[in-house]
Amino acid sequence: MKNTSFNLYTRIGDVPLLTREEEVELSKKIEKGDKCARDTMIKANLRLAMSVAKKYINRGVDMDDLMQESIIGLTKAVDQFDWTRGFKFSTYAYWWIQQAVRQCVASNSGPVVLPSNTFSKLYKISKFEKEFKVKFDRVPTTEETAEMFGTTADTLRSLRQSAAHPRHFDAPLFSDDSGSRTLRDVLPSNEKSVEEKLDDARLNETIQKTLASLTDRERLIITMRFGLDENAELGEKNGNAEG
Amino acid sequence: MAMPKGKKFNNGYCSVATFPSSKNYRQIAKVCTENGMKIGPSNVRNVLLSAMQKIVKPICEANSIHMNDKQIMEIAKNPHFQMGIATIIREGLKK
Secondary structure, X not given: OHHHXXXXXXXXXXXXXXXXXXXXXXXXXXXXXXXXXXXXXHHHOHHHHHHHHHOOXXXXXXHHHHXXXXXXXXXXXXXXXXXXXXXXXXXXXXXHHHHHHHHHHHHHOOOOOOOHHHHHHHHHHHHHHHHHHHHHOOOXXXXXXXXXXXXXXXXXXXXXXXXXXXXXXXXXXXXXXXXXXXXXXXXXXXXXXXXXXXXXXXXXXXXXXXXXXOOHHXXXXXXXXXXXXXXXXXXXXXXXOOO | OOOOOOHHHHHXXXXXXXXXXXXXXXXXXXXXXXXXOOOOHHHHHHHHHHHHHHHHHHHHHHXXXXXXXXXXXXXXXXXXXXXXXXXXXXXXXXX
C-alpha cells in the first residue's frame, strides 16, 4: 500500500499540465467515450487533487485516504465537465475535489460522525473566528459567533463538542515527538501519591490500634457520638480489649 | 457580649450534624442511663475527650511530634480533628 502511494506521489508530475485548448480537445473526446482521454485528463490534474488533499492533513484522516477521495472528486469533475461554458477545468474541478475531501474528513475524523453540512458550518465558523481575530485582535465569544451564524450558544457548544478530537493519554505531548513526555505525565492527577498512601495507611493502623485499647465505655460513646452503629459495632471490629 | 462569628466552630465542640445517626452528649447520656450505665452529658464529653486524647498521643509519637498535655487536649477538642478521626473510623469499618 505504501509502495503504491509512494509510486503515485513520485509519478504525479509525469503527465504535463494541459493548456486550455488541450483541455477542450480532451473533453470533446471524453464526451465521445474515449477512455484514454479521460485517463489523461485525470492524470494531468493529479497535482490539483494532491494540493487540495494536502490542505486537510492532520484532520484525523490518513494522507492516502485523502488522496483517494480527492481523486474520486476529480474523476466526478472530469465526467461532468462542460467545456462549452468556457471555464478552465481546474476552476470547475477544485470544488468537486474539495467537496469529496471534506465529506471524507467529516465522516472519518472523529468519534461522532457529523453530517457534511454541519462540518461545512464548523469550517465556516473556524474561518470566521480567524478573520475576527485578525480584525479585532481577540477571539470572538461563543455568543458573538452564534449570533453571526443565526444559532444559539448552546447549539454551537454542542457542535464543537461533537467535532472535538479525542487525544490519547500515551500520545507524545508535542507533535514533533521531541520529548518523551506524554499527556498523562502533565495532567494533574487526583490520585494520591505513594507517600501519601503510605502515610494514610500508617495513620489508619495507629488509630485502629488505639481504638482497640479504649475502654468499653469510651468505645460506646465514640460509636454513638459519631453515629458508627449504623455500619458496625466498633468493639466487634477492633476486638474487645479492655483499657 | 455576643460570641464572635466562627468562634464556636473553631473552638467549641465538634459538630455531629454531618453523620446521620450521630447523637449529642445529652442523647448519649440518656441512652447510657436507660441501659444501666449512669452518666451525665458533661461526663460523656469528658469520656469522649479522654478517648480523643488517647488517639492523639500515638499519632504525635508516630510523627515524632512532642506535645504537652495542654496541647494534646487542644487537639483532642478540635472539631476538625474529631471529624477527621470519625471519618477514618467510618472508612475503616466500611472496608
